[in-house]
Amino acid sequence: MKVAVMGAGAVGCYYGAMLARAGHEVVLIGRPSHVEAVRARGLRLETRTFDEQVPLGASTEPGAVQGADLVLFCVKSTDTEAAAAQIRPHLSPDALVLTLQNGVDNDERVRSVLPSSEVAAAVVYVATEMAGPGHVKHHGRGELVIAPSRRSEQVAQQLLAADVPTQISGNVRGSLWAKLVLNCAYNALSAVSQLPYGELVKGAGVAEVIRDVVAECLAVAKAEGVEIPGDIDAAIRGIAQSMPSQYSSTAQDLARGKPSEIDHLNGFVVRRGEALGVPTPANRVLFVMVRLLENKQQPR
Structure with a gap:
């Protein structure tokens, strides 16, 4: 081949x-x-x-x-x-x-x-x-x-x-949404903190932020009519356990001064939430924070 x-x-x-x-x-x-x-x-x-x-x-x-x-x-x-x-x-x-x-x-x-x-x-x-x-x-x-x-x-x-x-x-669409939820939970937080997943989850209040982000993503997915397979909460916990030393792709992009895919992660959830009438304040905050860091790296 x-x-x-x-x-x-x-x-x-x-x-x-x-x-x-x-x-x-x-x-x-x-x-x-x-x-x-x-x-x-x-x-x-x-x-x-x-x-x-x-x-x-x-x-x-x-x-x-x-x-x-x-x-x-x-x-x-x-x-x-x-x-x-x-x-x-x-x-x-x-x-x-x-x-x-x-x-x-x-x-x-x-x-x-x-x-x-x-x-x-x-x-x-x-x-x-x-x-x-x-x-x-x-x-x-x-x-x-x-x-x-x-x-x-x-x-x-x-x-x-x-x-x-x-x-x-x-049901790849559902699996893609499941992966999106994982990315929304971890990518921006890893990027803003520049911490790998294993260290990130030890931070005070991080578990609660992840919980809020995931709940918003699931609400948007439900409004979209998407069926997300598997145990999403177990998958969220498993990320930090199975990949403790991994930095998110968004964190790697920011560290190298490159544009990230945040528009297609938390930003996507925010846009679909707006279109469907589903509030997404936690995702919006993470999206805005990453965009601010990206803009800060651009030449003035």
Whole structure:
């Protein structure tokens, strides 16, 4: 299987490297410094059980998706439509575009730009970070839940064979919302405090803030008619226990002076709450605080 990773950040690099280790032809599409490092030495995949230089391709050009059977679409939610338009002229007619992004509507946004392509959403449960150009660190987990499509069963089997736990679900929308609730609970708080999850939850009043944020998210989801699977409270508790040293992606973005995806996390909940008549004051405060920190980092 030929695989292209559009937006080769920590998530895309991890799954791309796992597929490359399993013998698939993989090309990472990312920033020049990252691409140069991968071309020179391969991608360093550092996990708790192994530390390897994984040989794979790398390019800065969206055209590198040409000929790919599977495109792992991993760009920031803020770049979804623009990135989809960049790959549109180069996609194979039979390619599956799998969206591995934060937020709940990226597959719909990609489909609006690529109406003739097969697009499926995926829910990602992995703790990773870029430790430098050509170097991804894996801190834990790695499961994928993907939506049904013509190619989903085949792709799921290939992922399973590459040691990526994968399941197909008819309620990916609910699972995406469940992931959104987790992100809303932790991402902004980790970003504002610059603390990993394990330390964050020890803070006075943090548990109560998380409780309020989650309650608002669930109220918005209910108003949307979304059925969230599983025990969301247990999942919230499990994040800090299973990934105690992990900083949220929003925290990592702020630490590097990069724009975050907060508009598509707490900001999304605030906007949908306004549209549906559901109050979201806790989410609004976190959203505004992160935006203020982002604006503070911009040149005056």
